Amino acid sequence: MEAVHQPEALVVKNLYKVFGAQPQQAMEIISNDEDKDEILARTGCTLAVNDVSLSIYEKEIFVVMGLSGSGKSTLARLLNRLIEPTAGNVYFKGVDILAMNDVELREFRRKHISMVFQSFSLMPHMNVLKNVGFGLELAGVSKEEREEQARDALKRVGLEAWEGKYPHELSGGMQQRVGLARALTNNPSILLMDEAFSALDPLIRAEMQDELLRLQEKDRRTIVFISHDIEEAVKIGDRIAIMQNGSLVQVGTPEEIIKNPVNDYVRSFFKTVNMTKVLSAADVASEVKRLVSIDPLESVKEIEHELEDELALYVVCPEGKYRGLVSRSSVHAALAHSEFATVSDAFVLDSKAVAEKTVVSKLFGVLASCSHELPIIDANGSLKGVVRQSDVFKLLSNRDAEAI
Secondary structure: OOOOOOOOOEEEEEEEEOOOOOOHHHHHHHHHOOHHHHHHHHOOOEOOOOEEEEEEEOOOEEEEEOOOOOHHHHHHHOOOOOOOOEEEEEEEEEEHHHHHHHHHHHHHHHOOOOEEEEOOOOOOOOOOHHHHOOOHHHHHHHHHHHHHHHHHHHOOOOOHHHHOHHHOOOOOHHHHHHHHHHOOOHHHHHHHEEEEOOOOOHHHHHHHHHHHHHHHHOOOEEEEEEEEEEEHHHHHHHHEEEEEEEEEEEEEOHHHHHHHHOOOHHHHHHOOOHHHOOOEEHHHHHOOEEEEEEOOOOOOOOHHHHOOOOEEEEOOOOEEEEEEEEHHHHHHHHHHHOOOOOHHHHEEEOOOEOOOOEEEHHHHHHHHHOOOOOOEOOOOEEEEEEEOOOHHHHHHHHHHHOOO
């Protein structure tokens, strides 16, 4: 199948950042394949970002994660030139951000990109409305216009009733919402979030993650989210990039990385992750072997003979869409009720299908009360496979075995 091209919001090519007094000398050593420790010993310089190349697609949540010192926060600041790179390129819709002059860079930041930091950085002497509109004030936007934009941003994060309050009157989660609203005032196409929720208590942090997903569902913007928490990355990320010692180790969807980690470093991140909340029904589904294609309005007698060697059959219409499940007993019951019974009259009552993207943890209750293999359908209603209780047990047993 041909891959579907996704529009790119940001393209990073061969990006480096060296901190220290002799960055060019360090770059010469890098070209000789010396490691980070050798560069530090010989030049006193720190290689923070090492030859990173990647693409970030429009309207995705792209999570960059790694251990402390992996270079993830430095990478985020290179994307909007809060930190100047040592070498490389960052393209926004084909334009190299690193080639912009000061005026062009200010305009880019004002119109296209905003940042939310771990620290709320709210002005204690300003109320919520003024804090949210502060960036617009610095940009010279009129009071009437900036207050209108600030109120709209506060409404997006559910704080419109708090515009007259001061930071000390808000909880930590509410203060972070104010910080998020401030970043949304110019309606940026790209939002950089550097450990934005890490200072929050666990329950508030989970609420903010849900809030971000709610906003993303509504507004659909490109979000680059920096995190050291793998469960957070899996929950919110469309794709995850994992960094180690300044280098990019692996990029992929949560499912892709979980199934095919490139090394032990990547694998170690997922040891504590509940796979049943990450993997979907499609990830554990098996092939459908007992299937019949027929119009559900046809006589059930047309398929009665096909059940001689089968306990049950999955029924799809000629167009391929799933319609239901029939069993020997349901067919016999339908014919006992009427000799003109149709295939649909014989459908087993608990044979409703679930979407292939449903996470495995949400299948437990359905499988527990299901007398058959659970049908899985795609967005078009086509039958894509079945999930057996044994498939889920195998997933759980593999996780338990890895934990021993």
